[in-house]
Amino acid sequence: MSDTRPQGQPDEAMVDLLVKQVTEGLSPAEQRALDVMDSEIASAYLRDLERAAAAVTLAGSSGAEALPADLAGRVAQQAAEHFAAVSNVADLSEARTAATERARVQPSTAPGQSPEPFATRGRATRYGGYGWLAAAACLVLAIFGWERSPPPLPPVAVVEPAPVIVPPPAQPAPPTAAEERAALLAKTDSLKIPLGATKDPAAAGVTGDVVWDPVTQRGFLHFAGLAANDPATHQYQIWIFDAGRDKRYPVDGGVFDVPANAGEVIIPIRAALMVRKPAAFAVTLEKPGGVVVSGREHVIVLGATT
Amino acid sequence: MSTSVLQRIASGDSAAVRECIDQFGPLVWSIARRLSRTPADAEDATQEIFLDIWRSAGRFDAAQGSDKIFIAMIARRRLIDRLRKTSAEPPMDPVEVLETVAWADPGTACETALEAEQATRALAELRPEQRQVLELGLLHGLSQTEIAARLSMPLGTVKSFMRRGLIKVREFMNVDAERVSARI
Numbered sequence: 001m002s003d004t005r006p007q008g009q010p011d012e013a014m015v016d017l018l019v020k021q022v023t024e025g026l027s028p029a030e031q032r033a034l035d036v037m038d039s040e041i042a043s044a045y046l047r048d049l050e051r052a053a054a055a056v057t058l059a060g061s062s063g064a065e066a067l068p069a070d071l072a073g074r075v076a077q078q079a080a081e082h083f084a085a086v087s088n089v090a091d092l093s094e095a096r097t098a099a100t101e102r103a104r105v106q107p108s109t110a111p112g113q114s115p116e117p118f119a120t121r122g123r124a125t126r127y128g129g130y131g132w133l134a135a136a137a138c139l140v141l142a143i144f145g146w147e148r149s150p151p152p153l154p155p156v157a158v159v160e161p162a163p164v165i166v167p168p169p170a171q172p173a174p175p176t177a178a179e180e181r182a183a184l185l186a187k188t189d190s191l192k193i194p195l196g197a198t199k200d201p202a203a204a205g206v207t208g209d210v211v212w213d214p215v216t217q218r219g220f221l222h223f224a225g226l227a228a229n230d231p232a233t234h235q236y237q238i239w240i241f242d243a244g245r246d247k248r249y250p251v252d253g254g255v256f257d258v259p260a261n262a263g264e265v266i267i268p269i270r271a272a273l274m275v276r277k278p279a280a281f282a283v284t285l286e287k288p289g290g291v292v293v294s295g296r297e298h299v300i301v302l303g304a305t306t
Numbered sequence: 307m308s309t310s311v312l313q314r315i316a317s318g319d320s321a322a323v324r325e326c327i328d329q330f331g332p333l334v335w336s337i338a339r340r341l342s343r344t345p346a347d348a349e350d351a352t353q354e355i356f357l358d359i360w361r362s363a364g365r366f367d368a369a370q371g372s373d374k375i376f377i378a379m380i381a382r383r384r385l386i387d388r389l390r391k392t393s394a395e396p397p398m399d400p401v402e403v404l405e406t407v408a409w410a411d412p413g414t415a416c417e418t419a420l421e422a423e424q425a426t427r428a429l430a431e432l433r434p435e436q437r438q439v440l441e442l443g444l445l446h447g448l449s450q451t452e453i454a455a456r457l458s459m460p461l462g463t464v465k466s467f468m469r470r471g472l473i474k475v476r477e478f479m480n481v482d483a484e485r486v487s488a489r490i
Contacts, residue, residue, distance in 0.1 A: 019469045022382075024449045025390035051371060052475040053444050054378035055425035057337055060445040061378075067331030071349050075331070075356045079323050082360050215460045216451070274465055 010037075010045045013245070013273055018042060022049045029252045029272040029290070036292045177266040181220040184211045193281060195221070195303040202227050202285055203300045210281045210303055212240075212269070219269040221283065226300070228260040229285070236283050236300065237290040238269055243277035248293075250282070251275055255290040280304040310373045316364040326359065330377050337378065341385040341447040343392060351388055355381045374419040389447060421479060428478040432471055435459075439467040 010018065017034045020026055026034065034042060067075070175183070184190045195208040205225040212219035221238065229236060238253030245251070254270035269281075285298035311329060314322035334355050335348070342348035358380045366376050429437050435457070442448045442456065450468060454461040 015469060015473075016465060019465070019472055020450065022472070023386075023443045023468060024447075025386045048476050048480070049472055050379050050382070051375060051421065051479060052425070052472045054375050054382055055419075055421035055475055055479060056429065056440055056444045056472075057378050057382060058333075058374055058419050058422035059425040059429065060441065061333060061336045065332060065336065067327070067335045067352070068349075071335070071352060072327055072331055074349075075327055075353055076323070078353055078357060079327070079360055082357060083323070215462070216454065217461045274462060276462070 008041060010041050014038075014042060015045070016274055018046050018049055021046065022053045027270065027272065029254055029270060032290070032292050033252060033272045177220060177268055180218075180268075181211060181222065181266055184213050184218070184220065187213060189213070189215065190219075191278060191305060193303040193305055195223075195281065195283075195301040197301055198299050200285075200298050200300055202298060206301055208301055208303075210269070212275075212278055212281070214275070214278065217271055217275060219271075221267040221269060221281070222264065223258075223267070223301075224264045226258050226262070226265060228258050228262065231257045231288060233288065234285050235288050235290060236267075237286045237294065238267070239282045239284065239294065240269070240271055240275050240278055241280040241282070242273075242275045243279040247279075250280075250294075252290065252292070253281075255286070255288075278305055310366060310368055312359070312363045312366040312373050312376065313368070315360065316366065323360075327356070330359075330374070333374065333377065334381050337381045338385060340445055341382070341389065343389075347388070347392075351385055354388075355384050358384055372419040372421060375421045385447070424478045425475050428475040429471075432474060436467040436471050439464055440471040443468055 014034070014037050017026065017030055017037075020030065021034070185192065191210075191212040191214065193210045193212070195206075195210055197203040197206040206223060206227075207225060208221060208223035210219060210221050226236075235255040235257060237255045239250040240253050241247055241250045252272040254268075254272075256267045258265055280303060282302045283300045284294045284296060285300060286294060311322050311326045315326060331352075334352055338348040338351040338355065339345070342351050355377075359377060362376075362380060366373060370376075429440065432440070438457065439453055439459075442453045443450065448456065450461060450464045453459070453468075454464045457464070
C-alpha cells in the first residue's frame with residue numbers, strides 16, 4: 001500500500017489517536033501506539049487540534065457564570081502561596097549563587113573591601129518581581145476576603161432533627177462480561193470467529209472463539225484450557241489484523257492474565273485503534289504490559305474472518 | 307497592542323493576579339463544570355487549572371493566539387487528565403442541558419476571542435449531526451463511545467465526525483492566521 005499523504009502530514013491512524021487525546025485522553029495501549037509514531041509531526045498536529053478544540057470550547061462558553069466567591073478566595077489564596085514559594089525558591093537560589101560567587105571573588109578581594117555587588121544584580125531584579133507578586137497575591141487574598149465573603153448569618157436556634165435513613169436508590173448491576181458477550185453474539189451484524197490453537201507448547205488443548213461488533217468496535221475472546229500465566233514474567237496480548245492496514249502492524253487489543261484453574265475465561269477486547277476491516281484475531285504471549293510490535297515468538301491462538 | 311494579563315503575571319505585575327482571576331474565572335469555571343463529574347470535582351479542577359496558569363504564564367506568546375485560547379487549552383488538558391484518572395461515570399452535565407449551550411455570535415470577537423469566532427464560523431459549515439458530535443464531546447465531555455450510544459450512531463461515524471469537525475475548525479484558524487501574517 002503506497003503512502004500518498006504529503007510529507008510532514010500525519011496519517012489517518014495518528015490523526016485518530018490525536019483527536020482522541022484532545023477530546024477524551026488516551027488509554028495506555030493507545031499511548032503506546034502513538035509513542036511509536038513520528039513525534040515531531042504528532043506534537044505539531046496535536047497543538048493545532050488542541051487549539052481547535054479550545055476554540056470550540058470558547059465558542060460554546062459565552063455567557064459563562066461568575067466564579068463562586070469562596071472558590072475565587074481559595075484560588076487567590078493558592079496564588080499567594082504559589083508565588084510566595086516561587087519567591088522563596090528564587091531567593092534561595094539567589095543566596096546560593098551569591099554565596100558561590102562571594103567564595104569565588106573573596107581570594108582576590110582586598111581585606112576590608114566589599115565584594116563587587118553587580119555580579120548578582122541582574123538576577124535580583126529578575127526574581128524581585130516574584131516577591132512583589134507574592135505580596136500582591138496576599139493583598140488580593142485580603143481583598144477577596146473583604147469583598148467576597150458572604151455576610152454572617154443571623155443566629156438561629158439549632159434543632160437536632162431525628163436522623164432519617166434514606167436507602168440509596170437501587171442501581172442496576174452493570175452487565176457481566178458473559179452477559180455483554182451474549183448480547184454481542186445475539187446481534188446479527190457481529191462477527192463470530194472460532195480460534196484455533198497453534199503448535200506453541202502453551203497452546204496445547206486451548207479452544208476458543210471471538211465475537212466482534214464492527215459498529216461499536218467492541219468484542220470478547222472466549223477460551224477454555226488456556227494456561228495460567230505469571231503476570232510478573234508474561235502476559236497474554238490480543239492482536240487484531242485489519243485488512244486496511246499493514247499486516248506487519250496489527251492493532252493492539254490489550255493485555256490480559258489467566259489465573260490458575262480458571263476454566264473458561266471471557267476477555268474484553270480493547271482495540272487501541274479503529275478497526276475497519278477485521279481480518280484476523282490472534283493472542284500472543286509477551287512481556288508484562290505488552291509490546292508495541294510483537295516478535296510473534298509465542299502465538300497461542302489465531303482466527304481469521306474468512 | 308496592550309500587554310496581556312498573562313505576560314504581566316510572568317513579568318511580576320502586582321495587579322495581574324487579581325485581574326486574571328476576575329477576567330478568566332468565569333471561563334475556567336464554566337469549562338470545569340461541564341467537564342467534571344461532580345461540583346466538588348469542578349472546584350478542585352478550577353484550583354488546579356489556575357495553578358497551571360500561574361506556572362505557565364511565562365510561556366504565553368501573544369503571536370500564537372489570544373490569552374483566552376491559551377487558558378482554555380490549559381483548562382481542557384487538566385480536565386481531560388482528571389477525567390481519565392477517575393471512574394467511567396459521565397460528567398455531571400446531563401445531555402438535556404444541550405439547549406442551554408450559548409454559542410458565540412460571529413462578529414463578537416471583542417467580547418469573546420478571535421478563535422471563538424473562527425470556530426463558530428467553521429461550525430456553521432458543518433451538518434447539524436456533526437456539530438452535535440463536537441458539542442457532546444468538547445462541551446459536555448462525553449467520550450466517543452458515549453456519544454455513539456446516546457445518538458445511536460456507529461462509533462466509526464462519531465470518530466469521523468469528530469475528526470472532520472476539528473480539522474474544519476483548524477483549517478479556519480490556520481487560514482485566518484495566514485491572512486493576518488500576510489497583512490503584517
